[in-house]
Amino acid sequence: MAKRRNKKINLKREHSERSAITANRKYKDTVFRKLFSDRKNLLSLYNAINGTAYMDASQLEIVTLDNAIYMGMQNDISFLIMNEVNLYEHKSTYNLNMPLRDLFYVAELLQVYVKDQSLYSSKLIKLPTPHFVVFYNGVERKPERRILRLSEAFEVPTKDPELELKVTILNINPEMNEELKEKCPVLKPYPQ
Numbered sequence: 001m002a003k004r005r006n007k008k009i010n011l012k013r014e015h016s017e018r019s020a021i022t023a024n025r026k027y028k029d030t031v032f033r034k035l036f037s038d039r040k041n042l043l044s045l046y047n048a049i050n051g052t053a054y055m056d057a058s059q060l061e062i063v064t065l066d067n068a069i070y071m072g073m074q075n076d077i078s079f080l081i082m083n084e085v086n087l088y089e090h091k092s093t094y095n096l097n098m099p100l101r102d103l104f105y106v107a108e109l110l111q112v113y114v115k116d117q118s119l120y121s122s123k124l125i126k127l128p129t130p131h132f133v134v135f136y137n138g139v140e141r142k143p144e145r146r147i148l149r150l151s152e153a154f155e156v157p158t159k160d161p162e163l164e165l166k167v168t169i170l171n172i173n174p175e176m177n178e179e180l181k182e183k184c185p186v187l188k189p190y191p192q
Contacts (some may be wrong), residue, residue, distance in 0.1 A: 007067035013151060032090035032135070036077050037062065040187045045088070046081060048183035049133060049170075052140045054081070069113070083111060085128040092138040098167045102132045106165075132167040137191045144176045145169065 036042045039057035047054055061080040077088040087102055087109075108112070110127060117125050136142060146169045151161035170177050170192050181188040 035186060035190065036088065037064075041075065042079060043081075044184045044186055046079075046086065048180050048187070053100050061111060063112075065105070065112075070134060078105070078109060080128055083128050084131060086131045086133070089132075089134045089135050091134050093133075093174075094136060094138060094140055094142055096148060097153070098132070098134050098169070099148050099165045100153060102167055103165050104129050106132075111164075132165065134167055134169045135172050135187075136169050137172045142169075142171050144171050 014176065030052070036045060039060045039062070042062070043057045043060055046052070059081055061087055062077070062084070063080055064078045065075055075087060076090055077086075079086055079088075085106070087105055089098065089102075091098075097165075113127065114125055119125070148167045148169060149161075150163065151158070151167040154161065170180065172187065174191060
């Protein structure tokens with residue numbers, strides 16, 4: 001009887017520890033989404049990443065898919081600027097499946113983008129150029145910058161994949177990507 005009671009207590013403790021971790025991750029994601037849903041903050045982050053100096057935040061069109069959930073996933077921030085679509089994600093866990101997730105997100109965004117055009121027309125439909133960035137600030141030690149490729153997940157590797165999607169992961173923990181954080185003052189205190 002004592003063993004059974006201890007097992008229940010341990011299971012409850014494990015469940016509450018997992019719940020606390022999940023809540024913390026969701027809190028960080030929500031703060032990131034809220035902070036960068038402000039166009040001025042988002043433009044500052046875009047400029048810092050791309051080395052640009054755009055000043056007019058009205059050039060930014062936020063196109064984050066509202067309640068866009070595919071297999072239980074939700075996208076953080078998506079926006080159009082200068083014929084580019086940018087998908088920014090915040091992660092406190094290192095996720096090697098981000099290229100696949102971003103493929104699903106961008107496919108859904110592009111469907112919305114071309115909904116009034118005919119895919120059967122001989123005229124080429126022009127699309128915004130996609131860019132994918134993940135901001136990582138979890139507890140695992142990870143490199144300052146890493147590029148993940150969708151083709152890394154292919155069962156049969158090929159030198160020239162017919163389908164590719166690259167995601168840039170930027171570690172924003174203390175002492176990582178300090179130059180980026182200096183260029184975007186809103187991002188600087190965020191990891192703390």
